[in-house]
Amino acid sequence: MALFSSLTPVFIALLCVVVVFILKRFQKKESESDTSPNCTVKSRPWVDEDLKDDTEINTKEEDGDWAESEEDVPHVSYTTTRYPADVMLQRSQEFYALLNQRRSVRFISPEPVPREVIDNVIRTAGTSPSGAHTEPWTFVVVADAEMKHKIREIVEEEEEINYRQRMGDKWVGDLQRLRTNWIKEYLDIAPYLILIFKQTYGIHASGKKKTHYYNEISVSIACGILLAALQNVGLVTVTSTPLNCGPQLRLLLRRPANEKLLMLLPVGYPASDATVPQLTRKSLDDIMVCV
Amino acid sequence: MALFSSLTPVFIALLCVVVVFILKRFQKKESESDTSPNCTVKSRPWVDEDLKDDTEINTKEEDGDWAESEEDVPHVSYTTTRYPADVMLQRSQEFYALLNQRRSVRFISPEPVPREVIDNVIRTAGTSPSGAHTEPWTFVVVADAEMKHKIREIVEEEEEINYRQRMGDKWVGDLQRLRTNWIKEYLDIAPYLILIFKQTYGIHASGKKKTHYYNEISVSIACGILLAALQNVGLVTVTSTPLNCGPQLRLLLRRPANEKLLMLLPVGYPASDATVPQLTRKSLDDIMVCV
Structure with a gap:
């Protein structure tokens, strides 16, 4: 005791x-x-692993001008085409009219599209500026029917999970109606799928990781230029960002670990019976402020 | 005891x-x-406050197709111009040639630029797709000389802090040489500064915040289209992302708290003695993978 x-x-x-x-x-x-x-929900280790490896903490990014790393590169003189004021105005109106016809189209024709045109629109996207000129993009162009179908299966499976989660129990009896929301026929039908990967980091010669600052913004800008290039040749697409499918699609397409899927664009001519939602765009006064 | x-x-x-x-x-x-x-470093409460209010946690974002909220909008039929294959190819080559001439240019002429052209390039940027059609962008066009100078002061002050931090003590004696790196003369000289804000959330009629999913990607895509529109009329710019200046510039320009600065573009004709770093772009084989 x-x-x-x-x-x-x-x-x-x-x-x-x-x-x-x-x-x-x-x-x-x-x-x-x-x-x-x-x-x-069910365990999805590939998603968790990919999300963990996120090198994009905004607060760590460097500030300012994107080309600071170019300090020591020799300069060459630069000129560009100088249009008279009336020609500038006309060109700006015509380009606006062209781009204003662009819509996100989910009804894509299976007709083949000239391969060289796809090459040129991707070349055009590759002219985009990027943080420190890292050009941190990979455009994976899928034309193979079997691969397109595998992509569709992965995307639809994830979409179904998302819809069921979001809808909750009260919709359980009404899933048939909602089914149209996660069925993505265009992933089989479109002659090309363009999967756009952002390279979150590069590898130095020493084997050390080199962070690609602003990689998501850079690749998104390149996507904007890609959309303009597609519209310019009369092709349509729909902008989709299959976040949770990214890791599986990366493995399917054998892309390295530094690449993360940012966007998936099905590309083709619009189907003859294509429809789009009747939406309007904000007016110039709603998006522009003058000082 | x-x-x-x-x-x-x-x-x-x-x-x-x-x-x-x-x-x-x-x-x-x-x-x-x-x-x-x-x-x-010195306390900068506006930065901390702004960074704290970050509604963009990627893992919480919704998945998939950007237009799911359009489910209940009536559809209308959609057609687009159909070009013969040879015309498509030619158009794709010409657009690539045009965009491939684009460079980030820091030497901008003070010559005035027709105001209607600026309106049209911003209209064009506003045709960009956006998550759930939220159109989460505000383009602030600054032509006022005094305001441009205030913007320059804020940007240069932050740039100087960045450079001094990055360089550390060993460069303290050599700051004069580096000074060129944070001096942004073009912010005074360019006839227009376009400051692009992303709206991180909207406000419901009930006063509740409505998250704008993918707002940064959407606004970056719009910037890509804006860059293409500027190049199309023979104007130049340099893509800059003044992250730490965002909160101060937001207050200066009296933008609401839901708007965060994404990009600052000085716009004008190139100066007659403009130069650019002698850089090359990756080849198509380096950016495209075919499956």
Whole structure:
């Protein structure tokens, strides 16, 4: 009893330490589950792994002018075509009229599209500016029917999960109506799928990772130029960002770990019976402020 | 002494709890300072406030097709101009040749640019697709000389901080040479500055915040289309992303709290003695993969 009595302080101390650790661990678990709403769904290790490897913490990015790394490159003189004011105005109106006809089209014709045209629109996208001239983009052009179908299966499976989650139990009896939302026939039908990957980092000669600052913004700008190039030749697409499918599609297409899927564009002529939602665009006054 | 002896277990227990808390807190502080490399510099509350209000947690974003919210909008039939294959090919080559002449140009002429041309290039950027058709962009066009100068002061001050931090002590004696890196004369000289803000959220009629999914990607795509529209009329710009200046520039331009600066583009004709770094672009084989 004397022995037990002399050990009491030690027992109590240990007990307190254990209790505090358990409490801390509990708090941590709770906050983890707050930030990952999908964790109650089936395990999808490829998604988690990919999301963990995110080198794009905005607050760490460098500031300013994108070409600072070009400091030591020799300069050459630059000129560009100078149009008279009336020609400039006419060109600006015509380009606006062309781009204003662009719509996201989900009904794509299976007719073949000249391959060289696809090459040229991708060349055009590749003229985009990028942070420190890293050109952090890979355009994967899929024409193979079997590969297109595999892509469709992955995208539809993820879309179904998303819809079911979002709808919850109250819609469980009405899934047939919603089914149209995750069926992406155009992924089989479009003659080309263009999957645009952002290269989140590069590899130095030393084997060290080199962060690509602003890679997502750079690749998105390139996508804007790609959309303009497609519209210019009379082809249509629909902009989609299959976030959770990215890791699976990356593995399917054997892209390296530094590449993350940013966008998936089915490309072709519009189907003869194509329709689009009757939407309007904001007016110039709603998007422009003059100072 | 008997009293002290009987209290010993309580003292030890309290001591242990205090030690564990201190250790935990210390660990937390350490990890916080890891993620904010700038925290030792002078306090900049507007930056911190703005960075805190970041509604763009990628993992929370919705998946897939950008127009799901359009489900209940009536559809109308859609057609687009159909060009013969040889015309398509020619148009794709010409557009590539036009865009391939684009370069980031820092030497901009002060000559005035027709205002209607600027209106049209911004109209064109506004045709960009956006997540759930939110059109989450505001283009602030600054022509006022005094305002341009205030913008320059803010940008240069931040750039100087960035350069001094990056260079560290060893360059302290050689700042004069580096000074050219944070001097942005073009911010005074260019006839127009276009500041592009992303609207990170909207406000429902109920006053509740409505997250704009993919707002940064959407606005970056619009910037890509804007760059193409500028190139099409013979104007030049340089893509810059003044991250830390965003909050100050937002206040200067009286933009609401839901808008964050994404890009700042000085726009004009190139100066007659303009130069650009002698850079090459990746070849098609380096950016395209065919499956």
